[in-house]
Amino acid sequence: MKVFIIGTGLIGGSFALDLKDASENVQIYGIDQNEAHLDEALELGVIQHKATMDDLGEAEVVYLAIPVDAAMKLLPEVLDRISDNCVVVDAGSTKEKICRIVEGHPKRRNFLAAHPIAGTEFSGPSAAIRKLFLNKTNIICEVEKTAFKLQEKAMTIFNAIGMRIRYMDPASHDRHIAYVSHLSHISSFMLGKTVLEKEKNERDIFDLAGSGFASTVRLAKSSPEMWTPIFSQNKENVLETLDEYISNLKHFRELMASNDFTEVYEEMNRTNHIKTVLNGITENENLKTLENGK
């Protein structure tokens, strides 16, 4: 099976590694506008062949794993070039706009809109790791708009790399993901900024940094190339989450300023409920970051 990966970075590269491990007869073709990344992906064995957009006619599966603004521009052209039996799956963190842009495309039924809830703060072909998708949720949007046989082909692949499937409409996806992913990145980036600014005046402040800081600021290492278009495309939802986050921070600040530490305690005590919610997420994911970080 000829599988074309467009974007040979963390997501595309990790997808390629697991898919190749999963079945003998898979050949991975890489397409990347960054020639250096493409060479690196080949050297690392992430892909078996370098390819270009002109080769897409041979593709049986195309996995589109590039920043969401680039994906919007490229997806229609990819659909124009593929054969009728090829399924194109994207991996973007926003789903409404990409679904809208191909709404009327003659090959809409060859496209499956997906978002794998998997990743690390690292990027590029060297960030590609095995088993990144194992037991992770893969959000599928507008599945009914994809040809049934091509849905089946995609599902076989998702099963092969161990993903759990969940169906959702694009609007709900973008609203929910703003809370559990996009807001986390902003809170982390701004935490990093706040401490970096302080360090300019107070030297060696990071000698005091421990696991707590490292964990909360981890996402501030993420790629601006990837995240800027996500915030742009999901602007309204992200602004809503930011407003609620800022208002919660202000409230906590006022409780402290007015010495209402009974309520400060209650705020934290109620939020401890997050423990039950996080069961099963943290450990696996920390492990993944670990392996990657080494």
Added chain:
Amino acid sequence: MKVFIIGTGLIGGSFALDLKDASENVQIYGIDQNEAHLDEALELGVIQHKATMDDLGEAEVVYLAIPVDAAMKLLPEVLDRISDNCVVVDAGSTKEKICRIVEGHPKRRNFLAAHPIAGTEFSGPSAAIRKLFLNKTNIICEVEKTAFKLQEKAMTIFNAIGMRIRYMDPASHDRHIAYVSHLSHISSFMLGKTVLEKEKNERDIFDLAGSGFASTVRLAKSSPEMWTPIFSQNKENVLETLDEYISNLKHFRELMASNDFTEVYEEMNRTNHIKTVLNGITENENLKTLENGK
């Protein structure tokens, strides 16, 4: 050597485990107002003997690892009860107030003010783990006010469990730690609160949560009993960090609202510098959380 641990939770318990491993002739005596915790610590082998405040006269070393408000109340009494050759080390996350309260105490020279930059989001005797302090920084305040022979005794112990020593005045400690530790906890608690509030209306939102959310919200599992008094004692510094954090978040929000995504990119790009700062912290600490979490 008779070592008394007051507070047999995560910090006191982990200190006890490593110290016992480090030298044959150490006997660990546990004191805890929570009788159930004391029994648990004994069963888990975290301590070898249960003890009370009345036994402190026999202590050669006392390690005070209880919430900082309780430590303020208890430390003078501990100093009243110990012998002249006993050193009392605290582990509190705030240092100004505890140093001030014992300023005029006749046994001030028996006290060493310390803050180990080590921990996880878990608490209680069952959270105690080995090697928690290995290669971690131990901040020592007002070392000159501790009797030299007792400094030596404490340093021998810190070396035995593999801690790096750093000296700092209490005011600088409290100002710096507000940025790299206290603010991280608030940002994480409020992130958890924001998403939990949203989940009331939008079900299953956490099916979309991945590693990024788990990492940024990890500290929201921390103990309110421990953190409320920290925020109270370090109020002025924490309010300053909160104001800067909130203002950075508002600025980011305005950049998004006005579609200035070039500057949104730059904000994240500049903050990526945090990568270099975090080298060496993340992996070890994630590993520790991991072992603990299992």
